[in-house]
Amino acid sequence: MNIVILSKGPKNYTTRRLQEAAVERGHNVRVINYAKCYVTLEKNNPVVVYNGEEVKNVDIVIPRIAQSLTKYGSSIVRQFEMQNVFTTASSIAIVRSRDKLRSMQLLSKAGIGIPKTVFARETAEFENVIERVGGSPVIIKVARGTHGNGVVLAETKKAAKAVMQAFYVEGVNFLVQEFIEESAGTDIRALVVNGKVVAAIERKSLDDDFRSNTHQGGVGRPVRLSDEEKRTAQKAARAMGLTVCGVDMMRSDRGPLVLEVNSSASIKTPELITKYDVAGQIIDYAVQAAKAGRRKDKIGA
Ligand SMILES: Nc1ncnc2c1ncn2[C@@H]1O[C@H](COP(=O)(O)OP(=O)(O)O)[C@@H](O)[C@H]1O
Ligand SMILES: [Mg+2]
16 A cells, blocks of 8 residues: 655654554555645645655555644645545544644543643633632643643642733633642553554653653653553544544543543654554554545544
8 A cells, every 4th residue: 555654754753663564564655744745726636745746646644743733734634635545643633632622622522531621711710710620739731732841730829820821911722720639740641543542651750740741751661551541542532533542641539531632642652661563553554444445524523
């Protein structure tokens, strides 16, 4: 099959591994920098151009879209969808996953455990907002942050109010969340492929940071998920319309709580730590799904 990996970083671990796994299985694979693609549109003829040439005869697209290029990257994915090319993450699911509020709404609708969350912009209501999530300390997140950047722990009501006001004057959308104290500094990343958890790691911050993102210096170790945790990750993936994704969860006193679902999750730490061939599983799934014909997004939000 002809596989295209849409990635800005050909040397990036995940991109390299996906490429390797595809080659091992006898497929043709190209890494295309979506940021350097352009599209042409005319009646019934959606074309993607890269390095001056039309990208043709593609069977599978594997999008690895950076947060900062969500709009442009997803429109390139959409262009392939318009050509009926199978993609491991649909353009609409990518865009959806990049919006924390939209994600929280979908997860809560699907009956999945999440930290209690408030989204507001009325400055006069700040005190009420803090009370609604159980009082300080609270977590405040910008709606489009990633890698732990844009996630703040406000220890006191005063600090929370100041942070919210700062975001407000800057016009940044944010959400206020109950602080999951019992497992602060630790979270679980479950990689889901074809609706099933294929690898899971626990990430722990090394210092006293409450954020466990590996980009913030967190380290990972393999972890055995309970059936409830597996089910939760799988359900979260389904609720977001993603068949290949990374689900972040925290272990709380009331069970697993989903923080976010990543549509371009890195497979680096999970593969290196668990030694599972996640890349191979993604390629196997993509090939089988592409043969079966593409499915429509039915999330409706
Ligand atoms: N409600 C919360 N309570 C405690 N810790 C949290 C909470 N939300 C996030 N964190 C910590 O902050 C990290 C980053 O939060 P997350 O929502 O995943 O944002 P990002 O998209 O920036 O990774 C999480 O991995 C977790 O360790
Ligand atoms: Mg995260």
